[in-house]
Amino acid sequence: MRTLGYAVLSLLSREDLSGYDLKRWMERPLGYFWSARHSQIYPELARLEEEGFVTHHVVEQRERPDKKVYGITASGREAVREWVTEPPSSQATRDELVLKAYSIWLADPDAAAALFEEQERLHEEQLRHYEEIEVWMQDNWGESPERMDFDRFASYAALRRGIGYERDYAEWCRWVAAKLEERRSV
Amino acid sequence: MRTLGYAVLSLLSREDLSGYDLKRWMERPLGYFWSARHSQIYPELARLEEEGFVTHHVVEQRERPDKKVYGITASGREAVREWVTEPPSSQATRDELVLKAYSIWLADPDAAAALFEEQERLHEEQLRHYEEIEVWMQDNWGESPERMDFDRFASYAALRRGIGYERDYAEWCRWVAAKLEERRSV
DNA sequence: TGTACCATGTAATTGGTTACATGATTAC
DNA sequence: GTAATCATGTAACCAATTACATGGTACA
Numbered sequence: 001m002r003t004l005g006y007a008v009l010s011l012l013s014r015e016d017l018s019g020y021d022l023k024r025w026m027e028r029p030l031g032y033f034w035s036a037r038h039s040q041i042y043p044e045l046a047r048l049e050e051e052g053f054v055t056h057h058v059v060e061q062r063e064r065p066d067k068k069v070y071g072i073t074a075s076g077r078e079a080v081r082e083w084v085t086e087p088p089s090s091q092a093t094r095d096e097l098v099l100k101a102y103s104i105w106l107a108d109p110d111a112a113a114a115l116f117e118e119q120e121r122l123h124e125e126q127l128r129h130y131e132e133i134e135v136w137m138q139d140n141w142g143e144s145p146e147r148m149d150f151d152r153f154a155s156y157a158a159l160r161r162g163i164g165y166e167r168d169y170a171e172w173c174r175w176v177a178a179k180l181e182e183r184r185s186v
Numbered sequence: 187m188r189t190l191g192y193a194v195l196s197l198l199s200r201e202d203l204s205g206y207d208l209k210r211w212m213e214r215p216l217g218y219f220w221s222a223r224h225s226q227i228y229p230e231l232a233r234l235e236e237e238g239f240v241t242h243h244v245v246e247q248r249e250r251p252d253k254k255v256y257g258i259t260a261s262g263r264e265a266v267r268e269w270v271t272e273p274p275s276s277q278a279t280r281d282e283l284v285l286k287a288y289s290i291w292l293a294d295p296d297a298a299a300a301l302f303e304e305q306e307r308l309h310e311e312q313l314r315h316y317e318e319i320e321v322w323m324q325d326n327w328g329e330s331p332e333r334m335d336f337d338r339f340a341s342y343a344a345l346r347r348g349i350g351y352e353r354d355y356a357e358w359c360r361w362v363a364a365k366l367e368e369r370r371s372v
Numbered sequence: 373t374g375t376a377c378c379a380t381g382t383a384a385t386t387g388g389t390t391a392c393a394t395g396a397t398t399a400c
Numbered sequence: 401g402t403a404a405t406c407a408t409g410t411a412a413c414c415a416a417t418t419a420c421a422t423g424g425t426a427c428a
Contacts, residue, residue: 002387003282010289020407033284040388042409057207063397065407084289085297087304088282092416096189096274098219102206102344103196103270105336106263111271118273131232150291153365158288161281161358168354172347179339182332188415226416228381253381278388281402319379380404385421395424399404 001079003089004044006032007082012072014151018059019045029133029155030183032162036042045070053079101176113180127166133159142172187265190230193220195239195266198258200337204245205231205254214225215319215341218348222238231256239265287362299366305361319345 011017011025015077022045023038025031038042047069053076056068070113072080096097097119141152148156197211208231209224212219222230231254234240239262243256258266259316283305290298323345327338334342 003280003285004387006289007285009293010285013289015290018407020405023407029288030288032287033279033280033288035278035280037389038408039390039410045348061406064361064405065396067407075328077296080289081292084286084293086335087301088286091280091282092217092221094189094221095219095221096277098344099193099196099216100270100345101218101339101347102268103192103199104217106196106199106267107270108264115271115273145365146326148372150369153369154288154291157290157365158284158364160361161284161287161355164354164358165351168350169347172350175346177345177414178344179331183339186312190415204379205381209379223417224380225418247378251424253379294391374407374428376425378425379423381421386417387415389414390412393409394406397404397406399401 002044003034004036004040005048005053006080006083007036008041008044008048009076012054012070013077016069016071018070029159033158048076052076065079097173103110104176104180109180110186113132113177116173116177118178120170122171123166123170127136127163127170130159130163130166134163140168187269188230189220190226191234191239192266192269193222194230194234194299195258195262197232198240199263199266200255202255202257204256216233219344234262238262242324245287290366295366297368299363300361302363302366306356306363309352309356309359312354313349315347316352320349348368 003111007026007030011022011030019038019042022041023036023046026034026036026041045054045056049056049070052073054072058066058069059069060066095154100115134156137152137156139146141156145153145156193212193216195217196209197208203211205224205228208227209222210226213321214218231240235242235256238259240255240256240258244252245255247293267316288303320342323338323342327334327342331339331342
């Protein structure tokens, strides 16, 4: 099974959704760690239905196009449950900015410092966005993760990874920019 | 141009290499942030040569197969130089373990904790490996990054990202595992 | 005798992005 | 009017992995 299939099943374990709804989840917030375009989602839903992991029924709407609402089957639920505690298939890391850092000696140091300052700003921005979500979760779901509902804890755990990632990434950008500045005077 | 092309040009800016040499660099250490298999590298070299960014000459070897050694051209050097300070093309984040974290409420908490403990171990291991390289660099290239040769600083900067990433990832795994344990008693 | 390494390629398949395609409603 | 959102699909293309293919040398 494709990881995208599990991403879809994971969302459908929480609630029934249309292809369009899934598309929006795959932009945000799920897209923060697993993204997909609608052109990938619609065929994936068809395949999952063929495999018996989801079913759909058409919901007719006034003043809006009709939609297909998908629900997970018992077999689908069993499939995600098995997948979720298995070790992830090791994925090759590909980070273009780190590749640029590795090649930065080819560049003009001022232009290089500017690049890392700008990237720092972008990661700080994303960090602040995640932190706002964290505050919202704490206000609405309670301060302590140990006592949150289990599905909410899961959402919070994923968010925590985003916070750590962006914080550390921004710090690295800041460090690279600072060292590039220092090198000019040494 | 493909990012893989720039990865190859970046390596060839440092020294002349054969396709096989490039393959090994793309396993480690470059593979820590940009990996490729030999089946991608050989066609890429052909394309880069067609585009005039690299040239090759055949080196005949006794007791070993002959090899094609590639060198970067002036036009290739100009191409990397331009690429290196441009902002990276935004890449969709895809982290299967975070997706599993988001879905962890579906699982048995003990099996879930075991998954995150094991992943913590793996990231700690990778961290220790990076830290050994860091010690080697400091011993051989000097303690202060500001005074390293510029190409060595670039290598060190990329390594620093690896260290930060693994340290933070391991910490997150530890946090998830701990919270899962705590939830059992609450 | 078998495994690992050197050395270079192609073919098939999968996963993902971009582009093509259509059409209604709502808000500015 | 026109842009945004709702709603669902297909086609073309690109990037990357896996598998297919060959053959010599070194070493245990």
